[in-house]
Amino acid sequence: MNEFEPKIVAFVCNWCTYAGADLTGTSRIKYAQNVKIIRFPCTGRIDFMLLLKSFGEGADGIIVSGCHPNDCHYTSGNFHARRRWIMFRGLLDMLGIDVRRIQYSWVSAAEGAKWADVVNTTVTAIRELGPYTDYAKVAGYLEKEANV
Amino acid sequence: MSKIGVFICHCGENISATVDVVRVAEAAGKLEGVEFSTDYKYMCSDPGQTLIKQMIKEKGLTGVIVAACSPRMHEPTFRKACSSAGLNPYMCEMSNLREHCSWVHDKSEATTQKAIDLVRTLVGKVKYNKPLYSIKVPVTKTALVIGGGIAGIQSSLDIANAGHQVVLVEKDPSIGGHMSQLSETFPTLDCSQCILTPRMVEVAQHPNIKLLTYAELEKLEGFIGNFKATIRKKAKSIDEDLCTGCGTCITKCPTKKIPSEFNTGLGKRTAIYVPFPQAVPNKPVIDKENCLYYKNGKCKICEKVCPTGAIRFDQEDELVELEVGAVVVATGFDVMEPSKFSEYGYGKYKDVITGLQFERLASASGPTLGEIRRPSDGKIPEKIVFVACAGSRDPSKGKPYCSKICCMYTAKHAMLYQHKVHHGESTIFYMDIRSAGKNYEEFVRRAIVEDDVKYIRGRVSKVYEENGKLIVKGVDTLLNAKPVEIQADMVVLATAAVANSGAEELAQKMHISYDAYNFFSEAHPKLKPVETNTAGIFLAGACQAPKDIPETVSQASGAAAKVAILFSQDELSREPVVAVVNRSAPPLYSTCVGCFMCATACPYQAIGEELITNRKGEVIKRVAKVNPGLCQGCGTCVAFCRSKSIDIDGYSNEQMYSEVMALLND
Numbered sequence: 023m024n025e026f027e028p029k030i031v032a033f034v035c036n037w038c039t040y041a042g043a044d045l046t047g048t049s050r051i052k053y054a055q056n057v058k059i060i061r062f063p064c065t066g067r068i069d070f071m072l073l074l075k076s077f078g079e080g081a082d083g084i085i086v087s088g089c090h091p092n093d094c095h096y097t098s099g100n101f102h103a104r105r106r107w108i109m110f111r112g113l114l115d116m117l118g119i120d121v122r123r124i125q126y127s128w129v130s131a132a133e134g135a136k137w138a139d140v141v142n143t144t145v146t147a148i149r150e151l152g153p154y155t156d157y158a159k160v161a162g163y164l165e166k167e168a169n170v
Numbered sequence: 171m172s173k174i175g176v177f178i179c180h181c182g183e184n185i186s187a188t189v190d191v192v193r194v195a196e197a198a199g200k201l202e203g204v205e206f207s208t209d210y211k212y213m214c215s216d217p218g219q220t221l222i223k224q225m226i227k228e229k230g231l232t233g234v235i236v237a238a239c240s241p242r243m244h245e246p247t248f249r250k251a252c253s254s255a256g257l258n259p260y261m262c263e264m265s266n267l268r269e270h271c272s273w274v275h276d277k278s279e280a281t282t283q284k285a286i287d288l289v290r291t292l293v294g295k296v297k298y299n300k301p302l303y304s305i306k307v308p309v310t311k312t313a314l315v316i317g318g319g320i321a322g323i324q325s326s327l328d329i330a331n332a333g334h335q336v337v338l339v340e341k342d343p344s345i346g347g348h349m350s351q352l353s354e355t356f357p358t359l360d361c362s363q364c365i366l367t368p369r370m371v372e373v374a375q376h377p378n379i380k381l382l383t384y385a386e387l388e389k390l391e392g393f394i395g396n397f398k399a400t401i402r403k404k405a406k407s408i409d410e411d412l413c414t415g416c417g418t419c420i421t422k423c424p425t426k427k428i429p430s431e432f433n434t435g436l437g438k439r440t441a442i443y444v445p446f447p448q449a450v451p452n453k454p455v456i457d458k459e460n461c462l463y464y465k466n467g468k469c470k471i472c473e474k475v476c477p478t479g480a481i482r483f484d485q486e487d488e489l490v491e492l493e494v495g496a497v498v499v500a501t502g503f504d505v506m507e508p509s510k511f512s513e514y515g516y517g518k519y520k521d522v523i524t525g526l527q528f529e530r531l532a533s534a535s536g537p538t539l540g541e542i543r544r545p546s547d548g549k550i551p552e553k554i555v556f557v558a559c560a561g562s563r564d565p566s567k568g569k570p571y572c573s574k575i576c577c578m579y580t581a582k583h584a585m586l587y588q589h590k591v592h593h594g595e596s597t598i599f600y601m602d603i604r605s606a607g608k609n610y611e612e613f614v615r616r617a618i619v620e621d622d623v624k625y626i627r628g629r630v631s632k633v634y635e636e637n638g639k640l641i642v643k644g645v646d647t648l649l650n651a652k653p654v655e656i657q658a659d660m661v662v663l664a665t666a667a668v669a670n671s672g673a674e675e676l677a678q679k680m681h682i683s684y685d686a687y688n689f690f691s692e693a694h695p696k697l698k699p700v701e702t703n704t705a706g707i708f709l710a711g712a713c714q715a716p717k718d719i720p721e722t723v724s725q726a727s728g729a730a731a732k733v734a735i736l737f738s739q740d741e742l743s744r745e746p747v748v749a750v751v752n753r754s755a756p757p758l759y760s761t762c763v764g765c766f767m768c769a770t771a772c773p774y775q776a777i778g779e780e781l782i783t784n785r786k787g788e789v790i791k792r793v794a795k796v797n798p799g800l801c802q803g804c805g806t807c808v809a810f811c812r813s814k815s816i817d818i819d820g821y822s823n824e825q826m827y828s829e830v831m832a833l834l835n836d
Contacts, residue, residue, distance in 0.1 A: 026279075036242075044240045047269025055280040058287055059270055061241075061831055063747065063821055065769070067805030072830055079834035096804035097683065097773040106809065110328050138274070162294060 028082035028148040030057045033072065035065045035100070038089035040131045045134030053138040054145040057085060058116075064088065066099025070110045073124065074117070078157050083123045083148035085140060090128040099130075118156045122147060172297045173205035175231040176289060177212035179238035180268070188277040189285045192254035194237070194267075197286045201293050205229050213238050214247055215364065222248065223255035231257065233296040237265035238290050258301035260746070260820060265292045287833060294832020298824040300816065302746040305800045309395035311737045316387055316676075319347020320719060321726040323369050323506035328730030329498075330378035331678035334737050337492055338373065339401055340383045342431075344449035345370055346503055351432060353532035353540070355719060356536040356582045363535065365450060370450040371758025384455055388489060390680045393776075393799040394706030395742055397675040399492045400500030402830035407442075407456035412480035415452045419472035420444070426818070428460050430537075434527045436545060437537035442472050447535060456481075496706050496733045499690060500674060500726060503712035506561040506568065506666040513561065514663055515633045518547035521640060522633060522661045532586045542590050544660055551594065554587055555642045556580045557630050558600040561666030569666045574716045577604045581617040581674050583662060589694055597624040597656055599644050605807035607718070626654060633661055667716035670675055681775045682707055690716050700729045703773060707730050730830060733774060747803035747820040749776075749796045762793040768807035769794060776800035777807060 023079070034040050039060050062068055065088030073084055086107070092099040107126050114121045125144045129137045176198040180186035191209040199207040206229050206242035212218050213236055223552035225231060234257065236248045241264035260270045265288045275281040307551070309336050313558075315326045318340030327340045338345070350370075373379055380426035382401060387398040405614040409619040430439040441453045441461040448775035460470035463483060473481040505526050508516040516522045522545045523531075534540040544551055558580050561568030603625070605611045617623045628645040635641070639657040646652045669688035670676075682702040683691040690713050693701040693816055700708050710726035712716060717725070736742070749768075753760050759782045769777040794816065796807075805818040 029834060031830065040240075041242060043241060044269040047240070047273035051271055053274055054278065055275050055278075055284045057832055058284065058291065059266070060291065060826070060827070060833065063803070063818070064804040064806060067809055067818065067821060069809040069823070069826075072826060075827060075828050076834065079831055081834055096802055096806065099773065099804045100804045102771055102806050102810070148255075 024147055026153060027100050028056050028145060028153070029080060030083040030085060030144060031076045031081050032057050032059045032085040033062060034059055034085065035088035036061055036063050038093065038094035039137065041131035042129040042137045043134045045131065046137045050133045051135055051138040053141040056145045057141045059084035062094050064094065065103035066096065068103060068150060070106060077154060082154045083125070083144060085125045085127065085144055087127045087129045087140065090130055093130060096098060099140040120151060122151060123154060172203035172233055173229060173231050174203050174233040174235060174293055175222070175225050175229065176204055176207035176235045176237065176293070177213050177714070178207070178209040179218070179236065180209060180211045181238060181268055182212065185238070185272040186220065188272040189267060190282040192280055194285045194289060197288050198293070201290055203297050204293060205231060207650050214244055220249040221329060222251050222543040226252065226255040226257050231607050232261065232708050233263055233299060234262040235289065235292050235296055236262065237267045237285070239268040240266050244783045260302040261299050263296050263299065265289050269792070287836065290590055290836065291829050291833040293463045295829040298828050300819065302819050303383065305744040305746050305748065305798045307395050307572045307744065309737060309739060309742055310360050310493050311335065312494045313498060313733050314339065314399050314492060314494040314536055315500060317347070317500035317502055317713070318345030318383070319500060319502045320349040320366065322498070323373055323503065324723050324726035325498045325500055325730045326373055327376065328727050329733050330376050332380065332730070332734040334734065336379045337494065338379055338381050339385050339387060341386045343384050343406070343455045344398065344451070345373060345381070345383065346444050347451070349527055349719060349753040350446065351526065353529050354586060355580065356578045356610040359582070361534070366781045367448045369553065370443045372685045373601065374450045381451070382490070383451060387676065387679060388836060393797055395495045395736070395799065397497060397706065398493045399494055401492060403488040403490055405487050407458070407482055407485050408453060409480045409482050410451070410453055412478045413453045414478055416477065417476065418475050420454055420470050422424045423476045424469065424471060425460055425462055427631055428457065430671060433530045433537050434524070436527055436530050457768065464479050489674045496679065496736050498708045498710050498729045498733060499680065499682070499713055501670055501673065502711040503667045503716060506668045508560055508663050508665045510567065511560060513632050514557065514630065514661065516663060519633070519635050519640060522663065522754070524663050524665045525576065525583065528583050530777040532583070542587055549658070550591055553595045554655065554660045554662060555656055556584055556598040556662045556663045556664065558598060559767065563601060568613055571687065572604060573665060573667040575718050578613065578718065579662045581614045581623070584623040585617045585621050588623065595628060599626050599630050601629070661732065667712065670713070673713065680704065689713065700725055700803045702730055704775070706736065742781035745803065748798045748801040749803070749805065749807050749816055751794045751796060751816050756820065759791050760793045760815060761813050763813055764794065765812065766794060767810045767812065768816050771806045771810040773804065773806070774800050
């Protein structure tokens with residue numbers, strides 16, 4: 023079987039989605055192995071340069087998830103993240119990244135089943151989009167130029 | 171060079187059943203910077219922890235990764251173990267192999283591979299972990315309580331009885347608040363004054379409580395444990411030390427027809443006055459707006475009659491500065507002005523009154539000495555209509571929320587009326603009866619069954635006067651929406667409880683958040699109901715949301731307990747996960763350019779400014795500075811910073827980028 027297994031990084035906040043993913047575990051709900059979580063204090067902490075870095079380092083897709091609006095542990099961090107996402111989303115096309123490669127969602131500490139769902143739908147979506155190679159191509163092109 | 175120890179836990183079989191733990195340990199051992207790696211059946215058990223401690227000492231580990239369950243479960247356990255072996259606890263991280271891996275995947279090569287990826291990711295982070303030390307903040311053990319209603323009184327007494335100093339600030343001339351205006355209280359019908367006034371006296375006499383009445387908060391600066399409050403003591407025009415409270419000035423004052431605030435306009439007071447006979451302190455103040463001397467420069471009768479010479483016409487407002495460690499906000503609520511509901515005729519017909527006015531009519535110390543009499547002609551009403559939800563649960567003209575207390579006090583009003591006027595008839599128009607509370611439903615039942623109060627489920631559409639009667643037109647929705655018309659002598663509106671008019675301004679002074687209705691916001695609706703988002707400021711009573719007395723008192727005691735916990739330590743110790751603005755050698759000093767985007771993003775007002783000066787004391791740079799006492803460690807500022815000058819300990823840029831890179835480079 024030679025199905026493409028995408029590499030997906032999940033940037034999640036400590037208080038809602040991380041705890042939600044813990045609940046997925048304690049509820050023994052199965053999901054795909056492709057997603058690996060990186061824990062942040064708050065989605066407000068997530069700098070979108072980190073997302074670009076992930077694509078540069080070979081990620082095929084990204085999930086950003088935190089508390090629902092109004093549920094932020096720090097009152098307004100998730101609102102800042104949402105606002106930043108709206109700005110960033112508009113720039114993705116210019117950066118050569120398909121906006122569908124980033125899944126922005128809200129998963130609360132009580133939504134274990136939703137987390138599994140977010141993971142599985144993202145994996146399916148990225149699988150359909152195929153591997154992300156644009157940055158690698160650019161890197162290869164630059165290398166070739168340097169060698170000439 | 172890092173010397174990281176990786177400890178893979180089997181968690182019995184929870185992890186090892188689906189993850190090949192031996193292979194994970196092997197793979198981890200080959201990673202750059204890893205000095206030692208092993209697996210063990212139960213890492214959290216005593217032998218497991220001993221193994222970690224032993225390896226820290228033996229191998230001189232500079233970082234530890236425990237790959238086991240969720241860090242939300244055992245991070246404190248392993249950090250403590252590291253700390254006892256001499257390793258800074260913040261050099262220890264947990265990789266979540268159970269909740270995020272073994273429990274959510276079937277046994278397979280991919281599952282083991284994911285576990286290896288997760289461990290490698292954290293090795294990338296721990297390489298850049300720095301030793302952190304918990305932050306110490308000194309605590310001033312004096313509490314400021316704002317508002318002298320039952321919430322403020324309860325909080326003050328509890329804090330004072332715990333042995334701490336309290337300054338209680340009340341904006342009116344007397345403490346007591348709304349509770350002192352009430353006649354009897356539900357569900358027991360005990361007299362409000364009888365249970366409240368002993369508490370008021372206790373406050374005045376308590377050696378640990380300093381009472382400042384006729385005073386308001388002007389300014390609040392600082393942070394938890396270290397606030398500086400400025401209080402404006404409004405001029406009372408009285409020398410409080412000389413005044414004995416004999417009351418001669420009040421009886422002789424010629425301006426006698428000022429509507430009394432305490433009696434909700436149903437009674438009159440003089441220009442020099444105490445709001446009510448049981449006031450604490452029981453010393454008068456001069457109302458400058460209505461006093462003849464202040465208006466025309468003539469009169470001074472009070473000065474002439476005062477036996478102790480205590481009148482001070484030249485007294486001015488005084489600003490007092492206080493150092494306090496905690497603040498309890500207990501500023502209470504107000505009742506909605508119902509005049510915008512023109513259909514009810516409030517303000518147009520004298521006998522349409524609010525629930526609070528009815529309390530004064532029913533009160534033994536009220537303008538009618540407890541007899542229910544119509545404000546228009548003083549007659550005893552034969553028929554009263556009570557309108558519940560006058561402004562509550564009404565998104566179009568009033569407030570969308572439920573005011574919570576009205577169902578109960580309306581039942582009480584009808585009951586009191588029936589007890590006082592035996593042949594009287596009382597009707598209540600209601601939307602739903604919300605009587606959740608201990609003995610509350612029984613109380614409403616009693617009103618219906620024993621006191622024969624008529625409940626009609628429906629709204630009132632119009633109140634108008636005809637032949638000296640108030641015609642109330644409504645509908646009975648339980649009888650196929652049959653129109654109902656009642657010829658009443660008096661109409662009582664259960665007006666919505668709303669935030670005080672000054673609530674928004676006060677919240678801004680204290681930097682606490684407030685909701686769309688200007689009620690102050692708690693830090694968490696369930697788990698932090700008395701805290702605010704500003705550490706060290708707590709909420710008590712109806713300033714947070716409409717509440718009845720038992721709930722207010724519980725919350726006030728809760729807030730007092732929080733203050734007592736805070737004051738139980740000489741220094742506060744806090745998680746050192748806070749933001750820091752970088753500093754470097756001259757001539758740069760810091761890469762911060764002083765745009766203060768971080769300050770606008772910060773939910774806690776934790777970011778201020780710092781002026782960097784040279785040796786001559788000249789200011790050469792203005793940069794941001796984080797107050798570690800206020801910072802809660804969300805990191806929103808870090809993502810905002812355009813020059814990457816602000817970073818957060820524990821989740822630094824170095825750590826997070828390294829983590830991402832380690833994850834993706836296998």
